[in-house]
Amino acid sequence: MSQLPDLVIAHGTVVNAFGRQNAHVVVDGGRITQLISATEPVPAAQRTVDAGGKFVVPGGVDGHCHVAQVTGRFRTLDDYAVTSQAALWGGTTTIIDFGIPRDAQETPLDAVLNKKRLAQESRCDVALHGSVVSWDETVPWQLEQLAAEGVRSVKMYTTNRGSTMADGDTILKVMREMVRLDGLTYIHAEHDPIITDCTGQHASDGRIGIEHLHQTRPELAEEISVKETLAMAEYTGAPVYFVHQSTPGAVDLVTEARERGQEAYSETCPHYLTLDDTVYGSSFPEWYACCxxxxxxxxxxxxxDRLAAGAIHTVSSDHSCYDLSQKRERTDDVRFMPHGLPGVETRMPVTFTTLVSEAGGSVEDFVEVFSAGPARINALPRKGAIVEGFDADVVIFDPAEQRTVDGGALHMGTDFSPFEGKTLNGWAAVVVSAGRVVLDGDGFHDPGPVGRFVARNGFTEHRDALSVPLSV
Structure with missing residues (x-):
């Protein structure tokens, strides 16, 4: 008698970005081995989970997380054990973190290798982006080593002068290298001269506290930087991905570039879809310090509207786990505050509520920006879809389930959430990560440090190898 498979998820509505079907999902050895029509009997298994009346979707892929991040004198309060568990609570089964040099002494390669060591404590799968701040003759070799490690993207900042900012020459040269190495260029796009001048003007007028943050970084600064970066990407032929776009104008520039044939992608974050600048006039404006x-x-x-129209390709958390004591140290001057918000755990319900419940999008649209798009664009093998042979990263959720966010009851290692008090739909009820049930009606079951480092494919190699049903 053959051995029973590890798990069957029975009677659910399986939703991929390319369509849905009523099916039993058979899991064995950490992979999806079969999808059987729900009209057929439920196959025997060592464990069966009933998903009747619920959606079964691919585990989330969060392409933009900062774990144990050191920025100046501030360090986020999390580690991989904490952040990966919070991710799993929120239906995300793969996170992509950044190896960003802490200072001029840490090389891009060293920064990534350090994060790879830290990631051994992760409960979910982890991939990494590299980062380059300044160019020297060793950078091409370092990028080759990163590609050999399975790190096929590099982030650069067009602002943050004196810390993480890369100048135009560096960005252009790195883009050329990423084309050579079949990689993807990530860009934080804000025009540094405009931001520096605007912030300086506000400081001279005494309007530099957190309540003025939104006035110090105008929309124009983001859009001009996107336009300039797209020109460099067009010149070099580099695929380019813009993180945390916050304006429709920035998204439209990417759409226009794609219409010209460029490989360009827009990411936004749940907070830009949900919160507006009146939060800086609230009782707790420090909850919303981000750039x-x-x-x-x-x-x-x-x-x-752009999200609902499909012009935004991914929704990522930009998770940065500071607490309120860190945020409140310098609320008097935004230049010295730690910027970034905790969000890896709430990405699923905020995105679902915004896109499906409020904007009328489909569950397939949600799966695309929550899982399938981030997996495909970041060239993650066997992620982002419930199909035979893919990793058994699966989430069961009820779209009608509502919960009100209580920041203190979340699991991200901090004491607040920017979504505090908001009622959201679509929370994870059961989470399966690499074939293990880590969340169910009995609570969270810590699998220990079993998360794997995911080596990514080349960008065009992965795109060209995908079968038609996984395309959108």
């Missing part, structure tokens, strides 16, 4: 800042209500509404 770019929240935008006007009109901008938020237009950004949601």
């Amino acid at each position: 770019p800042p929240m935008r006007s209500a009109e901008t938020v509404a237009a950004l949601k």
